[in-house]
Amino acid sequence: MNIAIIQMDIILGNPQENKKQVQKWVEKAMKENADVIVLPELWTTGYDLSRLQDIGDENGEDIQSFMRQLAQKHAVNIVAGSIAKKTQEGIYNTLYAFNRKGEVIGEYSKLHLITLMDEEKYLTPGEKKGNFFIEDIPAAGVICYDIRFPEWVRAPILDGAQMLFVPAEWPVQRLAHWRSLLIARAIENQCYIIAANCVGSDRNNTFAGHSLIIDPWGEIVAEAGPTEACVLSASIDPDLVTSVRKQIPIFDDRRPEHY
Numbered sequence: 001m002n003i004a005i006i007q008m009d010i011i012l013g014n015p016q017e018n019k020k021q022v023q024k025w026v027e028k029a030m031k032e033n034a035d036v037i038v039l040p041e042l043w044t045t046g047y048d049l050s051r052l053q054d055i056g057d058e059n060g061e062d063i064q065s066f067m068r069q070l071a072q073k074h075a076v077n078i079v080a081g082s083i084a085k086k087t088q089e090g091i092y093n094t095l096y097a098f099n100r101k102g103e104v105i106g107e108y109s110k111l112h113l114i115t116l117m118d119e120e121k122y123l124t125p126g127e128k129k130g131n132f133f134i135e136d137i138p139a140a141g142v143i144c145y146d147i148r149f150p151e152w153v154r155a156p157i158l159d160g161a162q163m164l165f166v167p168a169e170w171p172v173q174r175l176a177h178w179r180s181l182l183i184a185r186a187i188e189n190q191c192y193i194i195a196a197n198c199v200g201s202d203r204n205n206t207f208a209g210h211s212l213i214i215d216p217w218g219e220i221v222a223e224a225g226p227t228e229a230c231v232l233s234a235s236i237d238p239d240l241v242t243s244v245r246k247q248i249p250i251f252d253d254r255r256p257e258h259y
């Protein structure tokens, strides 16, 4: 299965331009025979949080229609990062996943809002896990700050996920945390981690790049650079999850009655 992460430089507060960029990046990813394309967090708006009422997506409808067309045109699965989804209950930081026919196959709204970046002032937290299937392989999504909460990452894994998608806008000053946390989440859950970060800067942050694909043994399969927008491609073997889980059977050896 060929994965292509789009590590993009998100233009702050400009969904139209970001959609144009994504169209071009998807064309590029398809030249590398992508089966699954993955985008970063809040890629339509960036962290223009105080303007989300104006530039957020009403019930995620615009992005669903945009992504449906892209997925159908290229017959590719797309884990469409996350976008600001405006609803009557509030604005959510929501991931959508699409299959090759452009059907929505997964939806997840970020559970842990990062107060350090003021998310709680503008966003409403999700409440549900983000499990879905890509080509019959059980997968799940969590979003950026969520990776600091291993008990939350474990939840969709216990439901069977073998691949974890992590759209992010992770700042450079905590790059070491990004890499260590993602490797740890891969090792402890014996799953693939496919983590899409962005590059560039906004008013408050410079983003770290270093999008990563990590295998269930914790080895880095592919890693992007720190500053350049790019497509990070790699082929993954979902059977490796089963073989690592057989080799060290942590899911049989767990003793959840004690914790």
Ligand SMILES: NC(=O)CCC(=O)C(=O)O
Pocket (backbone or CB within 6 Å): 041, 114, 117, 143, 144, 145, 146, 148, 168, 169, 170, 171, 174, 177
């Ligand atoms: N967008 C985010 O959730 C950033 C998370 C982060 O910077 C951190 O956990 O540190």
